[in-house]
Amino acid sequence: DDRAVRALGHLADLHHLVRHHADQPVGRARDGLTALALRQLEVLGLRPEAVPSWTEVRQVVLHSPSGRTVELALPAGPGTHAVVARRRDLDAALVDLARGAGAEVLEGSALLGADRDEKGATVHLEGIGEVRARHVVGADGAWSPLRRAFGLGGAGYRGDWHALRQYVSGTEVGSRLHVLFDAGLLPGYAWAFPLPEGGANVGLGILRGGRVATGDTGPLWRALSSRAPLRDLLGPTAEADGPLRAWPIPAHLGAVPLTAGPVLFVGDAAAVTDPLTGEGIGQALLTGVLAAEAVVATAGGRAGDAAATYAASVRRELGLDHTFGHRLSGVLSSARVTRAGIRAVGATAWSRRNFARWMFEDYPRALVGTPRRWHRGVLSGPGAFATA
Numbered sequence: 001d002d003r004a005v006r007a008l009g010h011l012a013d014l015h016h017l018v019r020h021h022a023d024q025p026v027g028r029a030r031d032g033l034t035a036l037a038l039r040q041l042e043v044l045g046l047r048p049e050a051v052p053s054w055t056e057v058r059q060v061v062l063h064s065p066s067g068r069t070v071e072l073a074l075p076a077g078p079g080t081h082a083v084v085a086r087r088r089d090l091d092a093a094l095v096d097l098a099r100g101a102g103a104e105v106l107e108g109s110a111l112l113g114a115d116r117d118e119k120g121a122t123v124h125l126e127g128i129g130e131v132r133a134r135h136v137v138g139a140d141g142a143w144s145p146l147r148r149a150f151g152l153g154g155a156g157y158r159g160d161w162h163a164l165r166q167y168v169s170g171t172e173v174g175s176r177l178h179v180l181f182d183a184g185l186l187p188g189y190a191w192a193f194p195l196p197e198g199g200a201n202v203g204l205g206i207l208r209g210g211r212v213a214t215g216d217t218g219p220l221w222r223a224l225s226s227r228a229p230l231r232d233l234l235g236p237t238a239e240a241d242g243p244l245r246a247w248p249i250p251a252h253l254g255a256v257p258l259t260a261g262p263v264l265f266v267g268d269a270a271a272v273t274d275p276l277t278g279e280g281i282g283q284a285l286l287t288g289v290l291a292a293e294a295v296v297a298t299a300g301g302r303a304g305d306a307a308a309t310y311a312a313s314v315r316r317e318l319g320l321d322h323t324f325g326h327r328l329s330g331v332l333s334s335a336r337v338t339r340a341g342i343r344a345v346g347a348t349a350w351s352r353r354n355f356a357r358w359m360f361e362d363y364p365r366a367l368v369g370t371p372r373r374w375h376r377g378v379l380s381g382p383g384a385f386a387t388a
């Protein structure tokens, strides 16, 4: 549609896409694509069949700290509300899409340094040299080398969540997606996400500064995976399919700069991950599109116009949901509240269906407090790729 064409056009307008690890796109993520991410991918023109490990999820199981389980069904259709896909596959498909839209993708060249002035910015790329542009978008993750090159602060910031994950084969996870709330992890949680042929992506996320120190997550993970319910989901034949990886998750809009003159930061480099769950693929895609739209909308304007437009649209799209997510995650640190919450979620078919859709970002986190976003069908619209 028109928006997809414009978004692709923006990719081409941005022209250079620098990607550091071509062979190892992202070695750490959990691979869960929420409805927010799926809708962005659809707008960008991604086809599910371009992602070999694309696994649609229709059933979610919540494991309460009490041991009780609640099964949630996502809508059977039309469209898709949650998907698990290996990040390696997804990133490769996105790079193909960008190339197809006319962007020149420079793979395997690390950013070595950067300068900026009132007319634009110059980045220094390994093996390539200097590239000059009117705008530079920093989509370079939680540690953002671009932000560091400009000395833009956030040096002591280690993110709000800390997560670790492992790929496993030969599991008994089946086709359902499991979220495990263990009293020792709250408001963090563990997960087991289904992948094709008995594979799974399993791991845990904790809130920094909470009851678990980041240094204790490895031993905690081993303890969790050796007892029910995680042990039973893994089953007796599960084998690690690679190393256990740990990474920070930045989820605090405002913790690091969103812009600096001609430079716009998106995704983890802008700390826009969902504060409630630590999911950030949808937010990274959304802020990427907003940055591209701001650059295009202000072309021919004054330097700094794109930054102001971009910062305003990020705050409009994500500001309230971030505030709401932070508040809710504070409340969920109590095992009693989490147990009661899961009981309430399981009470009726309506609560089960709508909680699953809300959890997978089918509607904004703070929808209930923002009447301007209420419209007909907001709770019942189709999923992404409904016309695929």
Ligand SMILES: Cc1cc2nc3c(=O)[nH]c(=O)nc-3n(C[C@H](O)[C@H](O)[C@H](O)COP(=O)(O)OP(=O)(O)OC[C@H]3O[C@@H](n4cnc5c(N)ncnc54)[C@H](O)[C@@H]3O)c2cc1C
Pocket: 018, 019, 020, 021, 025, 026, 028, 029, 030, 031, 032, 033, 034, 037, 109, 110, 111, 112, 139, 140, 141, 142, 145, 163, 164, 165, 203, 245, 246, 247, 248, 249, 266, 267, 268, 269, 273, 278, 279, 280, 281, 282, 284
């Ligand atoms: C264990 C774990 C599980 C997660 N699970 C989920 C999930 O299930 N669902 C979800 O939505 N989110 C999840 N997240 C969060 C999600 O992974 C991030 O929010 C998302 O990947 C952010 O995308 P990004 O493009 O901003 O950054 P990244 O995915 O970190 O990408 C940064 C890119 O910058 C490149 N780069 C870095 N340095 C340089 C350099 N010097 N020069 C050039 N390029 C460079 C890297 O190669 C990389 O390609 C998880 C995070 C963790 C840690």
